[in-house]
Amino acid sequence: xxxxxxxxxxxxxxxxxxxxxxxxxxxxxxxxxxxx
Amino acid sequence: xxxxxxxxxxxxxxxxxxxxxxxxxxxxxxxxxxxxxxxxxxxxxxxxxxxxxxxxxxxxxxxxxxxxxxxxxxxxxxxxxxxxxxxxxxxxxxxxxxxxxxxxxxxxxxxxxxxxxxxxxxxxxxxxxxxxxxxxxxxxxxxxxxxxxxxxxxxxxxxxxxxxxxxxxxxxxxxxxxxxxxxxxxxxxxxxxxxxxxxxxxxxxxxxxxxxxxxxxxxxxxxxxxxxxxxxxxxxx
Numbered sequence: 001x002x003x004x005x006x007x008x009x010x011x012x013x014x015x016x017x018x019x020x021x022x023x024x025x026x027x028x029x030x031x032x033x034x035x036x
Numbered sequence: 037x038x039x040x041x042x043x044x045x046x047x048x049x050x051x052x053x054x055x056x057x058x059x060x061x062x063x064x065x066x067x068x069x070x071x072x073x074x075x076x077x078x079x080x081x082x083x084x085x086x087x088x089x090x091x092x093x094x095x096x097x098x099x100x101x102x103x104x105x106x107x108x109x110x111x112x113x114x115x116x117x118x119x120x121x122x123x124x125x126x127x128x129x130x131x132x133x134x135x136x137x138x139x140x141x142x143x144x145x146x147x148x149x150x151x152x153x154x155x156x157x158x159x160x161x162x163x164x165x166x167x168x169x170x171x172x173x174x175x176x177x178x179x180x181x182x183x184x185x186x187x188x189x190x191x192x193x194x195x196x197x198x199x200x201x202x203x204x205x206x207x208x209x210x211x212x213x214x215x216x217x218x219x220x221x222x223x224x225x226x227x228x229x230x231x232x233x234x235x236x237x238x239x240x241x242x243x244x245x246x247x248x249x250x251x252x253x254x255x256x257x258x259x260x261x262x263x264x265x266x267x268x269x270x271x272x273x
């Protein structure tokens with residue numbers, strides 16, 4: 001399967017499989033937890 | 037790369053998954069989110085800079101056009117004053133001294149204002165010679181208002197062009213911070229697969245073949261005719 005045919009290379013498909021895009025707040029919380 | 041990881045874990049055996057304890061849908065979602073945030077910030081910054089350049093260019097063009105008009109006015113005023121009083125002192129000296137050839141905005145504005153001041157004095161002058169010569173021209177107070185207003189405008193534009201630096205929408209360093217976050221999460225993902233591979237060779241390593249390809253997410257294609265926004269050396273998935 002070529003890269004262009006692989007659904008795992010499509011960002012929209014990845015977002016759908018992963019349940020949507022992580023919000024800025026989620027990312028902030030994650031990195032604040034690391035820095036703490 | 038997130039696609040490679042998700043593709044693998046979606047079909048991995050229980051034994052393989054046990055050796056990839058930090059590679060979960062949650063961590064992959066965060067990684068992809070961080071990559072997209074970095075990419076979006078980069079695109080926004082690039083667009084912001086493009087707009088700022090266009091605005092500066094437009095301001096410059098407008099200012100140049102007004103300055104060209106004022107240069108023409110400078111010579112018209114100079115010629116008119118000379119026509120009326122070019123051989124009458126103290127006007128003759130004032131007219132010559134109040135003329136600068138330089139064509140930068142400040143010099144042209146200064147010359148125009150000096151020539152306007154002389155012209156207004158000529159309007160007030162009651163001496164017969166000046167009155168007679170003045171009547172052969174269209175010199176009037178209202179005629180002088182146009183170059184005076186134009187000089188004000190050119191001066192304001194020159195000042196604005198020199199000092200106007202629109203505040204960037206994104207603070208300096210914001211793109212770097214978001215890039216850093218994305219790289220931290222990608223580094224963790226690569227390290228997790230490396231550890232898994234060491235423990236079980238059927239788990240692949242994730243091999244980025246260039247950050248620009250790793251961090252640049254594949255987006256939906258833009259409509260035909262839209263220029264692709266693919267700046268060089270950008271972290272992008």
